[in-house]
Amino acid sequence: MSAKPVNAAIEGWHTLDTDKPQLLGSRCDSCGTYYFPKMLKYCRNPGCDSSDFSEVPLSRTGKIWSYTNACYKPPEPFVADDPFVPYAIAAVELAEEQMIVLGQVVKGIDVDQLKVGMDVELVLETLHETEEDTKVTWKWKPVA
Amino acid sequence: MSNDIAILGVGMHPWGKWGHNFVEYGVAAARAAIADAGIDWKDVGFVSGAATMRCGYPGYVAGATFAQALGWQGAEVNTSYAACASGSQALAAARAKILSGECEVALVVGADTTPKGFLAPAKGYRPEDPDWVRFYLGITNPTYFALYARRRMDVYGDTEEDFGLVKVKNSEHGFTNPNARYKKKFTLDDVAQSAMVADPLRLLNVCATSDGGAAMIVCSMDYAKKMGKADAVKVAAISTVTPTFASEVVEMPDIATDSAAAAGVEAHRFRASLPVKAYEEAGIGPEDVSVAEVYDLSSALELDWYEDLQFCARGEAAQLVREGVTKLGGRLPVNTSGGLACFGEAVPAQALAQVCELTWQLRGQAGDRQVEGAKVGITANQGLFGHGSSVIVKR
Structure with a gap:
């Protein structure tokens, strides 16, 4: 077992709650538009000129908008296992936020087990290891 | 139909993967378009280039780069960058110049040389990108x-x-x-x-990425008539x-x-x-x-x-x-x-x-x-x- 500390691959983009992790986004205090990644400076809604935002956790469940996989090793900065293991990717619609968020699908699930409209939840899984720590990121997992 | 302009000439350099300087492709396409239009290069009053981001400074100022390569002759230049739509923006700039009456004939040209291997982002830890x-x-x-x-x-x-x-x-x-x-x-x-x-x-x-070049000579409808090409294809x-x-x-x-x-x-x-x-x-x-x-x-x-x-x-x-x-x-x-x-x-x-x-x-x-x-x-x-x-x- 690795005794390395666990850190987010991209700092501050999600909680490190092992049970029910959530993406960390922001919401415009004036018009209610959500942002992921966080926007804290200017609202991009053309009908809103607010610069006040609150950091908010996003819905941790959603429905698959579409899905695919990566059959070939992506270029850097992606850190690939050796040998490279293909993985699935899902674009997931969050109902309350009315937005689509991309992410890998958990290991062991391939495209033939996915379907548009399927319910998924957010989990954390290792993206890669460094000498000092284990970098985790959000991934989508079909709801059993 | 006052907003139409005429396409007097078109030309291309074939697409491929030769790794030559992009300017060669642009010049070949431009010369083909000029010949197709039946005009002289010195008749062109405005050169509108589509930029390439992968070929250094000459690519950022593509309009001037092509104008110099064809031989400086005093035309005004413009360079447009709009990713895949760069050529259309360069064409739009030429149309605006023509419709405003500032020029009669414009050359619109774009060319690229694509690097070998995969285009990867810059290194480091850059979560803002x-x-x-x-x-x-x-x-x-x-x-x-x-x-x-x-x-x-x-x-x-x-x-x-x-x-x-x-x-x-x-x-x-x-x-x-x-x-x-x-x-x-x-x-x-x-x-x-x-x-x-x-x-x-x-x-x-x-699809793959390729080298290639394309160009057009566009002009006012009056100029097309003068050239005996009133029935030329028009940009509508x-x-x-x-x-x-x-x-x-x-x-x-x-x-x-x-x-x-x-x-x-x-x-x-x-x-x-x-x-x-x-x-x-x-x-x-x-x-x-x-x-x-x-x-x-x-x-x-x-x-x-x-x-x-x-x-x-x-x-x-x-x-x-x-x-x-x-x-x-x-x-x-x-x-x-x-x-x-x-x-x-x-x-x-x-x-x-x-x-x-x-x-x-x-x-x-x-x-x-x-x-x-x-x-x-x-x-x-x-x-x-x-x-x-x-x-x-x-x-």
């Missing part, structure tokens, strides 16, 4: 096009074979095109046997609109769409908004189109364009390719040049190459690729960061 983020998380260019393709399959019932039919069609179209890079008639079996890249897209469903519309907030479709290189949660905000499809302005400006509709050139970055994406261009209702595009409607000889041939499937993408030249093909079609000079009696053509393309364009040409 969406392009860095998505590569770090394992999301590459084919991911996005595969997501669109898979959604078609699950929502509309499209099949991998439908995407294969698009590739087979385009490879038949481009087979005799002297400017195309890939000249091989692929079969459905070839496509199905090629390696899976991003399910459901295989290697033969996705150029749409380079940006998206409308919020986005319905996740776009490269973003990791998420804009939220449509605010009151009064709806999600929009950017691609579908591009031809709307073009049709409006030209005062015609999709039923008037005889031939189209669309950006088939993937063969499945070509089907999305049929719907975005309103050639059929949403979800019905596969039927058009199954019935051969969009094949040469069909009612509405699409990508008669062979499209990106046969060319590969040379970013700043591609939108102009689309217009070159339509010009040859409308003049009846497309040889084996000729669409009988073509009168109206439309292009469509989309690139990164809210860039895209749709150009309508007519006889």
Whole structure:
């Protein structure tokens, strides 16, 4: 077992709650538009000129908008296992936020087990290891 | 028809992967367009270049680079960059100059040399750059096009074979095109046997990057008349609109769409908004189109364009390719040049190459690729960061 500390691959983009992790986004205090990644400076809604935002956790469940996989090793900065293991990717619609968020699908699930409209939840899984720590990121997992 | 300008000449340097200086391709295309127009280079009053971001400073100031290479003669210059729509923006700049009466004849030109190997983002830890983020998380260019393709399959019932039919069609179209890079008639079996890249897209469903150059000589209608070419093909519309907030479709290189949660905000499809302005400006509709050139970055994406261009209702595009409607000889041939499937993408030249093909079609000079009696053509393309364009040409 690795005794390395666990850190987010991209700092501050999600909680490190092992049970029910959530993406960390922001919401415009004036018009209610959500942002992921966080926007804290200017609202991009053309009908809103607010610069006040609150950091908010996003819905941790959603429905698959579409899905695919990566059959070939992506270029850097992606850190690939050796040998490279293909993985699935899902674009997931969050109902309350009315937005689509991309992410890998958990290991062991391939495209033939996915379907548009399927319910998924957010989990954390290792993206890669460094000498000092284990970098985790959000991934989508079909709801059993 | 005061907003029309005439296309006096078109020219291209063939697409390939030679690794020569991009200026060579641009100059060859420009000289071909100048010769086709029957004018002298010194008659050109405005040079409008489409920039390349991959060839250093000369690429950033492409208009001046081409003007110098052709021989400084005092013309005014402009350089446009708008990703895949760069050529259309350069054309729009030339049209504005002509319609305002500031110049009579303009050269529009774009060319690119693509690097060998994969284009990867700069190194380091840079979470503020969406392009860095998505590569770090394992999301590459084919991911996005595969997501669109898979959604078609699950929502509309499209099949991998439908995407294969698009590739087979385009490879038949481009087979005799002297400017195309890939000249091989692929079969459905070839496509199905090629390696899976991003399910459901295989290697033969996705396009490559290429070197190439394309150019046009455009002028006022008065000048065309003076040249005895009042019946030249005309640019009837150029749409380079940006998206409308919020986005319905996740776009490269973003990791998420804009939220449509605010009151009064709806999600929009950017691609579908591009031809709307073009049709409006030209005062015609999709039923008037005889031939189209669309950006088939993937063969499945070509089907999305049929719907975005309103050639059929949403979800019905596969039927058009199954019935051969969009094949040469069909009612509405699409990508008669062979499209990106046969060319590969040379970013700043591609939108102009689309217009070159339509010009040859409308003049009846497309040889084996000729669409009988073509009168109206439309292009469509989309690139990164809210860039895209749709150009309508007519006889």
